[in-house]
Amino acid sequence: MEGNIAEMGQFIGAGLAAIGSGAAAIGVGHVAGNFLAGALRNPSAAAGQTATLFIGIAFAEALGIFSFLVALLLMFAV
Amino acid sequence: MANEEQNSDGLEFHPMDQFIVKPLFGEIGDPVHIYTVTNVTLWLAITVLAVIGLLVMTTTKRSVIPSRGQAVAEMAYGFVYKMVEDVTGKDGVKYFPYIMTLFVFILCANFLGLIPMAFTTTSHIAVTAVMGFGVFFAVTILGFLKNGSSFLSLFWVSSAPLALRPILAIIELISYFVRPVSHSIRLAGNMMAGHAVLKVFAGFAQVSGGMALLIVPVSILGVVAVYALEVLVSFIQAYVFTILTCVYLKDALHPHH
Secondary structure, three states, X not given: OOOOHHHHHHHHHHHHHHHHHHHHXXXXXXXXXXXXXXXXXXXXXXXXXXXXXXXXXXXXXHHHXXXXXXXXXXXXXX | OHHHOOOOOOOOOOOOHHHOOOEOOOOOOOOOOOOOOXXXXXXXXXXXXXXXXXXXHHHHOOOOOOOHHHHHHHHHHHHHHHHHHHHHOHHHHHHHHHHHXXXXXXXXXXXXXXXXXXXXXXXXXXXXXXXXXXXXXXXHHHHHHHHHHHHHHHOOOOOOOOOOHHHHHHHHHHHHHHHHHHHHHHHHHHHHHHHHHHHHHXXXXXXXXXXXXXXXXXXXXXXXXXXXXXXXXXXXXXXXXXXXXXXXXHHHHOXXX
């Protein structure tokens, strides 16, 4: 086990940043699940709200993408 | 990609190698200048040709009963037109050509990137940031041209209590300037992550060694499943990029909360 400690920190940090993807997954699941719950109550109104669904998913996902970016920066840029 | 030489004994496959920009002509190690023809420029050009093939070639000989190509082109047109009209309203339809261009270009780039051995141009932040910041600057300039200084009321949430408004203004300002970053990185990150996952699944077969008979079928099934997911993601990300452009455009045209 040799190697410099800074490199180990990069890998640990990138792994920790992956937690952010899981958090984003919770957010996306929340949006989609609530949309489905609402859509099953009133299916006739669901078709008009798919755009809102995708906007909500996109905003929830953006923060997960930031954590992915942090991981990439740690691996390749630092 | 800096420390790939050091840990080459650990991983025999390099899932990120597919995103390396290489010059098409000359030696492998040649520096990439701004005028160098690289695999990125080649695939961007192929994307443009694909868009022309889809939208121009199929609609030059129009007929009442559409051919297959014409039907696809009309469907894409109708899809984007309805999206722009629904999100931005009647006065946003003027900017439909720009949004249609973005949608078809990103869609073709994503789908062409899925061809084996192809280069996914949209997986590079340099490519998507040009589109993301283009949207950002266009929308900001348009907002000020249309509304003058009252465009700034976008940041002043008049429905909130007065004491909260300065704090909300700061948050709104930050979120406004983060828009182009998240807008472009969402597309690039999704494409890059998906293609890297494809390579990782393929790499399982490569490193399976003695257990190849057990692992290779699983690996192939995994690649097929992820590939199918990627086809879906390619479309959804193009859709999300364009619909967010529509939302930003709506903010610029009607900044009042």
